[in-house]
Amino acid sequence: xxxxxxxxxxxxxxxxxxxxxxxxxxxxxxxxxxxxxxxxxxxxxxxxxxxxxxxxxxxxxxxxxxxxxxxxxxxxxxxxxxxxxxxxxxxxxxxxxxxxxxxxxxxxxxxxxxxxxxxxxxxxxxxxxxxxxxxxxxxxxxxxxxxxxxxxxxxxxxxxxxxxxxxxxxxxxxxxxxxxxxxxxxxxxxxxxxxxxxxxxxxxxxxxxxxxxxxxxxxxxxxxxxxxxxxxxxxxxxxxxxxxxxxxxxxxxxxxxxxxxxxxxxxxxxxxxxxxxxxxxxxxxxxxxxxxxxxxxxxxxxxxxxxxxxxxxxxxxxxxxxxxxxxxxxxxxxxxxxxxxxxxxxxxxxxxxxxxxxxxxxxxxxxxxxxxxxxxxxxxxxxxxxxxxxxxxxxxxxxxxxxxxxxxxxxxxxxxxxxxxxxxxxxxxxxxxxxxxxxxxxxxxxxxxxxxxx
Amino acid sequence: xxxxxxxxxxxxxxxxxxxxxxxxxxxxxxxxxxxxxxxxxxxxxxxxxxxxxxxxxxxxxxxxxxxxxxxxxxxxxxxxxxxxxxxxxxxxxxxxxxxxxxxxxxxxxxxxxxxxxxxxxxxxxxxxxxxxxxxxxxxxxxxxxxxxxxxxxxxxxxxxxxxxxxxxxxxxxxxxxxxxxxxxxxxxxxxxxxxxxxxxxxxxxxxxxxxxxxxxxxxxxxxxxxxxxxxxxxxxxxxxxxxxxxxxxxxxxxxxxxxxxxxxxxxxxxxxxxxxxxxxxxxxxxxxxxxxxxxxxxxxxxxxxxxxxxxxxxxxxxxxxxxxxxxxxxxxxxxxxxxxxxxxxxxxxxxxxxxxxxxxxxxxxxxxxxxxxxxxxxxxxxxxxxxxxxxxxxxxxxxxxxxxxxxxxxxxxxxxxxxxxxxxxxxxxxxxxxxxxxxxxxxxxxxxxxxxxxxxxxxxxxxxxxxxxxxxxxxxxxxxxx
Numbered sequence: 001x002x003x004x005x006x007x008x009x010x011x012x013x014x015x016x017x018x019x020x021x022x023x024x025x026x027x028x029x030x031x032x033x034x035x036x037x038x039x040x041x042x043x044x045x046x047x048x049x050x051x052x053x054x055x056x057x058x059x060x061x062x063x064x065x066x067x068x069x070x071x072x073x074x075x076x077x078x079x080x081x082x083x084x085x086x087x088x089x090x091x092x093x094x095x096x097x098x099x100x101x102x103x104x105x106x107x108x109x110x111x112x113x114x115x116x117x118x119x120x121x122x123x124x125x126x127x128x129x130x131x132x133x134x135x136x137x138x139x140x141x142x143x144x145x146x147x148x149x150x151x152x153x154x155x156x157x158x159x160x161x162x163x164x165x166x167x168x169x170x171x172x173x174x175x176x177x178x179x180x181x182x183x184x185x186x187x188x189x190x191x192x193x194x195x196x197x198x199x200x201x202x203x204x205x206x207x208x209x210x211x212x213x214x215x216x217x218x219x220x221x222x223x224x225x226x227x228x229x230x231x232x233x234x235x236x237x238x239x240x241x242x243x244x245x246x247x248x249x250x251x252x253x254x255x256x257x258x259x260x261x262x263x264x265x266x267x268x269x270x271x272x273x274x275x276x277x278x279x280x281x282x283x284x285x286x287x288x289x290x291x292x293x294x295x296x297x298x299x300x301x302x303x304x305x306x307x308x309x310x311x312x313x314x315x316x317x318x319x320x321x322x323x324x325x326x327x328x329x330x331x332x333x334x335x336x337x338x339x340x341x342x343x344x345x346x347x348x349x350x351x352x353x354x355x356x357x358x359x360x361x362x363x364x365x366x367x368x369x370x371x372x373x374x375x376x377x378x379x380x381x382x383x384x385x386x387x388x389x390x391x392x393x394x395x396x397x398x399x400x401x402x403x404x405x406x407x408x409x410x411x412x413x414x415x416x417x418x419x420x421x422x423x424x425x426x427x428x429x430x431x432x433x434x435x436x437x438x439x440x441x442x443x444x445x446x447x448x449x450x451x452x453x454x
Numbered sequence: 455x456x457x458x459x460x461x462x463x464x465x466x467x468x469x470x471x472x473x474x475x476x477x478x479x480x481x482x483x484x485x486x487x488x489x490x491x492x493x494x495x496x497x498x499x500x501x502x503x504x505x506x507x508x509x510x511x512x513x514x515x516x517x518x519x520x521x522x523x524x525x526x527x528x529x530x531x532x533x534x535x536x537x538x539x540x541x542x543x544x545x546x547x548x549x550x551x552x553x554x555x556x557x558x559x560x561x562x563x564x565x566x567x568x569x570x571x572x573x574x575x576x577x578x579x580x581x582x583x584x585x586x587x588x589x590x591x592x593x594x595x596x597x598x599x600x601x602x603x604x605x606x607x608x609x610x611x612x613x614x615x616x617x618x619x620x621x622x623x624x625x626x627x628x629x630x631x632x633x634x635x636x637x638x639x640x641x642x643x644x645x646x647x648x649x650x651x652x653x654x655x656x657x658x659x660x661x662x663x664x665x666x667x668x669x670x671x672x673x674x675x676x677x678x679x680x681x682x683x684x685x686x687x688x689x690x691x692x693x694x695x696x697x698x699x700x701x702x703x704x705x706x707x708x709x710x711x712x713x714x715x716x717x718x719x720x721x722x723x724x725x726x727x728x729x730x731x732x733x734x735x736x737x738x739x740x741x742x743x744x745x746x747x748x749x750x751x752x753x754x755x756x757x758x759x760x761x762x763x764x765x766x767x768x769x770x771x772x773x774x775x776x777x778x779x780x781x782x783x784x785x786x787x788x789x790x791x792x793x794x795x796x797x798x799x800x801x802x803x804x805x806x807x808x809x810x811x812x813x814x815x816x817x818x819x820x821x822x823x824x825x826x827x828x829x830x831x832x833x834x835x836x837x838x839x840x841x842x843x844x845x846x847x848x849x850x851x852x853x854x855x856x857x858x859x860x861x862x863x864x865x866x867x868x869x870x871x872x873x874x875x876x877x878x879x880x881x882x883x884x885x886x887x888x889x890x891x892x893x894x895x896x897x898x899x900x901x902x903x904x905x906x907x908x909x910x911x912x913x914x915x916x917x918x919x920x921x922x923x924x925x926x927x928x929x930x931x932x933x934x935x936x
Binding site: 047048049351354364366367368369370371372373374375376377378379380381382383384385386387388389390391392393394395396 | 532836854
């Protein structure tokens with residue numbers, strides 16, 4: 001059984017799906033629990049505040065088959081990815097790909113994950129990296145208490161319940177307390193054909209440990225139909241642990257609709273850094289979220305570059321739940337053609353979170369008169385002993401900058417690219433990993449080339 | 455026919471009449487008068503009630519149809535799921551229309567004694583006697599009961615009437631502009647108002663006429679479970695200027711009242727309109743108001759919006775900038791105490807080149823109160839050279855209170871300068887220490903800091919309103935520090 005229709009999802013269908021996926025007993029029970037929750041929850045219609053910017057029915061889910069394996073292209077992609085032995089080469093839909101050296105890798109193609117590869121020294125230190133299906137069976141004691149229980153609970157909303165009912169692939173990553181993982185761990189999600197996929201990434205980082213992990217989303221430029229991808233990432237950051245999380249959306253085809261939920265629970269004095277970069281896809285809605293315990297920190301960085309026909313939404317939430325927490329957010333977007341980019345940020349400071357400090361800034365650079373940018377920086381403050389501020393701005397390429405560069409003999413097109421590049425520099429310079437940074441620069445260059453060509 | 459109003463005041467014991475000159479330290483306008491209505495009131499909303507309202511007012515057919523159509527829109531529209539908690543409004547327990555006197559009084563002395571005493575307490579006759587204001591309309595329950603326009607304004611052709619009278623006396627002018635800025639189906643509460651509206655002000659200022667002194671109106675809800683749905687329409691012809699001021703109060707009842715007004719303003723080329731409200735409804739009034747102005751070429755529209763009272767306010771004065779170089783400005787101050795939620799804000803839509811606008815919002819929360827700034831800046835495609843700026847400052851006075859900022863910035867144009875900034879702060883210990891070292895008590899010092907915080911807005915108010923605002927803030931601040 002390689003697919004089931006989304007329509008007519010019932011107990012029988014879910015049990016059959018679960019059997020085909022080889023779920024252990026506890027996980028089958030959880031799926032059915034999720035199905036029961038799903039049937040009680042209301043499906044978003046687009047009238048809800050949370051869905052006012054992205055159509056929750058985008059992606060043709062209603063007519064889709066939920067799939068768990070690729071066609072020939074998928075198998076080939078899997079072979080290629082698996083053959084990398086810790087070195088993944090991912091072509092971003094034709095954009096210049098660069099090699100990213102990784103300490104471990106799990107590749108998921110069209111809703112089915114391949115076996116994980118992990119550097120021997122990391123395995124020796126007790127680091128666990130497996131595909132989700134293996135983790136459900138072999139690491140139940142670690143996964144069962146954490147899978148969609150606290151960070152992204154099943155019953156919270158319709159999409160989360162749907163996700164838990166249908167999830168077919170993904171990755172599980174565990175870093176024991178005190179272990180430093182020097183090389184980034186990669187989880188790759190690739191789509192090569194039409195259908196709906198539900199993929200889950202669960203990352204557990206012990207006290208005082210350190211980790212960088214990268215999620216990449218990609219597809220070829222041509223797809224045989226509409227592809228809907230629903231991803232949930234749960235990151236549990238231990239006390240004093242440091243986690244850097246990069247999520248890269250480089251879908252090559254605009255027939256991809258991607259809804260991504262990224263939840264981090266940060267324990268005392270932990271530190272979570274999220275970088276979200278969205279360059280490709282038709283409808284992409286990414287919702288990074290951090291929940292901060294006493295003395296912990298979150299830094300959110302984001303860059304989006306939208307081209308004709310693309311609709312992106314980045315919906316960040318930071319909850320300062322306890323005292324002396326700190327967060328920053330800096331999101332920047334560039335818009336071409338008739339594209340749309342939404343930045344929505346909510347900083348919420350709970351009643352007990354005294355001495356907290358939060359700041360968010362979002363900027364959109366509108367490069368076309370047909371583009372549509374929204375930046376909505378929200379504050380919810382329930383404690384007076386805090387510092388909170390935000391700023392948003394939307395503007396165009398400054399004529400004075402262009403004039404200056406042109407007066408130095410730089411042609412207008414090139415001057416414009418320089419200015420746009422400079423706009424994103426503030427984000428790029430905060431990307432700690434040189435390989436990732438080079439990768440982003442290359443992707444941005446490619447986008448800007450397209451602009452000149454168009 | 456004066457009906458027995460016993461059914462309106464089921465729990466009269468709970469309502470304490472407030473003697474004159476007694477400082478309540480809380481809600482100053484919380485007395486109520488004996489309720490005497492001319493029309494047999496019914497609770498609840500239906501096409502029959504709408505028919506009854508229209509028939510009693512002897513309205514033209516088009517208005518009757520407009521009301522019925524609006525009620526259908528109201529039924530069809532879902533309750534907003536954002537903003538404040540609207541779940542407790544019981545639409546079937548509200549009186550949609552009460553008529554307090556048989557006919558409108560032309561002079562103060564003609565008013566029935568109980569209504570006169572109400573407005574005496576609100577201070578209207580003083581204002582009128584002193585000729586501080588150009589015209590005064592007073593609305594009590596659903597209809598305007600007292601009206602006076604200065605003779606010189608009448609001579610210059612200014613029309614300042616209650617909306618019902620305006621419909622009878624200036625139907626063509628009325629119909630040309632009615633519901634053009636806020637259509638009946640704009641939102642659920644605008645639809646409700648469109649179905650059951652009564653009273654409000656109608657102002658028409660002829661081309662080039664400058665009304666130098668403010669026109670004023672007062673609105674008061676007196677009956678329990680009363681809905682007040684006044685409808686105001688202001689039309690400023692090219693090159694004219696007018697400033698309209700409104701105040702609102704209601705007594706304290708044990709169950710909730712609903713105020714759902716619609717205010718439409720048309721500012722024609724190069725005209726200027728300023729609209730000032732200081733809303734001080736009692737803390738059991740749902741205040742759900744739609745206010746919007748359309749500003750044409752070179753016109754200026756200014757909203758000055760103060761929200762002190764009410765249980766929940768959801769109000770976002772808006773300016774549609776429809777002509778080149780039109781300018782919109784919204785100054786908003788909100789104060790939320792115990793049990794209050796002020797979901798107030800502002801909207802500017804830039805739909806023409808070189809339009810400019812500014813929003814300044816100041817909010818203060820104390821005693822578990824919640825203020826939310828909810829705003830929208832929207833720039834339409836083709837609106838080149840727009841300049842917009844938003845500034846939101848919030849002051850939290852204690853650990854229990856809450857402040858939210860929800861600014862939406864929606865831009866569909868390349869050539870735009872848009873800035874938004876917000877801060878949240880508390881009163882600094884060093885500020886308090888300094889003022890106390892100068893001999894002020896802690897509550898005096900706090901009140902002084904709060905007054906300084908809202909000063910950018912209070913300085914824009916007519917003097918008597920600025921004094922009123924400062925006094926209300928001081929009242930609200932009593933016991934704020936302890």
